[in-house]
Amino acid sequence: MGMQVNTNLAANNSYRNLAATQNDMSKSLEKLSSGLRINRAADDAAGLAISEGLKSQVGGLTVASRNAQDGISVLQTAEGSLGEVQSILQRVRDLAVQAGNDSNNADSRTAIKTEVDALGKELTRIAGSTNFNGTKLLDGSATSLKFQVGANGDLNSQIDVNLSGANVTAIANALTGGSISAAGTSFAIADITALTTGAATFTSTSGGVTTTVVTAALADTADGSAASFQSVEEYASALRSDASFSANFSVSVSKDANGAGNGIVVTALDGGSVGVTSPDGAVGLAAGSASAALTGGVRFDTAANAQASITLIDSQIKSVSTARAELGANQNRFESVVKTLAISKENLTAAGSRIRDTDMAEEMVKFTRSNILTQAGTAMLAQANQSNQGVLQLLR
Incomplete structure (x- = not known):
């Protein structure tokens, strides 16, 4: 092999290997400092696409879980008020049974009707005041509510809660002879x-x-x-x-x-x-x-009318019981949804982690290797640069 000055192949080779080693070390530093195996699409194009999809699902499930918990709060609000409505109806029924006895004179029956009218007004007030975040629940204006309990845009990601049976306004009108009855x-x-x-x-x-x-x-x-x-x-x-x-x-x-x-x-x-x-x-x-x-509505002027009122009240009590049962069933459903979402979120988070996160121990091994090779490459480049110094001996 001849002795050249213009071209130092050994130095060029050492420099190329040193540059590659420094590039590997730079990537290792980036992964170790960020904790991510994929910092850019070039690191793993397919893995990036999959992990971003998983990331969207995890974010959606997090919000969906909050939505389901809000749904539980809505149903608890409605069911709590319906519990008081049922108590009022039971009291009205007791009064109707009392009015069915002909031991009551006209004044007694008028006094019974006065209390029933007051209770009817309270039913109307409950219907107008029971709301969640401004949405009235028991006045008949909201016949159903939809809750987004999934991360996707399909029908399986929504739950429709029927509120048509929880119409306290209709119940109040049926008792007092309002526009509905x-x-x-x-x-x-x-x-x-x-x-x-x-x-x-x-x-x-x-x-x-x-x-x-x-x-x-x-x-x-x-x-x-x-x-x-x-x-x-x-x-x-x-x-x-x-x-x-x-x-x-x-x-x-x-x-x-x-x-x-x-x-x-x-x-x-x-x-x-x-x-x-x-x-x-x-x-x-x-x-x-x-x-x-x-x-x-309900009337207590005669024993026969009081008996007819009992039948009317029983139908309203049955309606409220049915509505409360449906709300309770949906509340249990929402609680199951929250548990299911938590499991799905955990599993999808683990899947995304396996794709995107850095194995710190493995990456530290690679970094140490690159660091040693960088030091060795730097030393060898210095030696290669000195290898052509022998030409000066020929020029003396």
């Missing part, structure tokens, strides 16, 4: 003997939907006469005894100035307008007007 529909009975013991058909129209109820053959059990009815009270009693009718309607007797029954007042428990198709006016039952001089 109205006063009921009065039916004049021109000829009571024309009302046979056959089936009767009533309809209730609420929200544009008509519900038709057909009773069984009505039996006159008041005086043992099965052929026909002898009084309006007997006919009303037969209607109350029918399961299909009592599940959808309440009935009371309207009286003339002399106190004699001259018709019935039918109120739909769903607050709809009432119609009758059989028997019709040809056999003595004629539809009247809902604007008759009736107080509507």
